[in-house]
Amino acid sequence: MTMAIDTVKREHLETNRAARPESVPRCILMIIGMILVSALVLAFVARVSDLGATRITPATAVESRDLAFLLGADGTLIVRDAHLGQNLKIMPPTDDNFIRVVIRDLVLQRSLAAIPQDAPYRLSRLADGQYMLKDTVTGRMIMLNAFGPANCKVFASLLTFESYQP
Numbered sequence: 001m002t003m004a005i006d007t008v009k010r011e012h013l014e015t016n017r018a019a020r021p022e023s024v025p026r027c028i029l030m031i032i033g034m035i036l037v038s039a040l041v042l043a044f045v046a047r048v049s050d051l052g053a054t055r056i057t058p059a060t061a062v063e064s065r066d067l068a069f070l071l072g073a074d075g076t077l078i079v080r081d082a083h084l085g086q087n088l089k090i091m092p093p094t095d096d097n098f099i100r101v102v103i104r105d106l107v108l109q110r111s112l113a114a115i116p117q118d119a120p121y122r123l124s125r126l127a128d129g130q131y132m133l134k135d136t137v138t139g140r141m142i143m144l145n146a147f148g149p150a151n152c153k154v155f156a157s158l159l160t161f162e163s164y165q166p
Contacts, residue, residue, distance in 0.1 A: 058141065059126040065159055066120035066136070069103045077103070079158060082120035088158055098151040102142060106135050113138065123158055131156055 046052050066082035075093035077100060080086065091099065103121075110117055119137045126132060131144040131152050144152045 058132055058143070059128040059130065061124035061132075062127050063159055064122055064124035066122050067158060068118065068120050069099075069107075098147065098154055102133065102144075102155075106133075106140065106142075109135070109138055109140060123155060125156065125159060 067088070068080045068082045070078040070080060072078060077091045077093075078087055079089040079091070079099070081088055106121065107117060110119075115137050119135075122134045122136050124132045124134065129145075133142045133144055133155065134140070144155050
């Protein structure tokens with residue numbers, strides 16, 4: 001009879017084990033929770049205090065020009081000297097796609113901030129040889145050398161243009 005009771009107990013234990021999954025120890029769950037909370041607190045403190053932030057200060061400009069970019073009805077992009085009002089370059093819709101991409105991004109940023117589109121952009125050659133395009137209104141800077149020498153050269157040529165010659 002004891003043997004029958006032992007068999008029934010064993011079967012009962014086996015069915016209970018199969019029915020309920022193994023649980024994770026409570027201390028492990030607490031440790032995982034503390035790690036997650038600590039990570040969130042550290043991320044918040046770093047974000048608020050700028051702790052660990054890297055700031056890059058560009059070199060001084062040795063040459064610069066303020067440019068205006070105008071989009072024609074047919075998709076033509078007109079690059080104009082913002083102070084003199086002279087057209088520097090007129091690009092049909094199929095030319096110089098890199099300039100179009102960069103300008104489209106800057107125009108989008110201005111339109112999201114409800115800033116007029118007619119304010120100039122400043123193209124600068126820096127003392128360290130880098131080229132930078134800066135939105136004079138929002139302060140956003142794009143280091144053009146990061147996109148490779150061929151793309152940078154397209155913008156660099158705008159510093160030396162005197163006026164548009166069709």
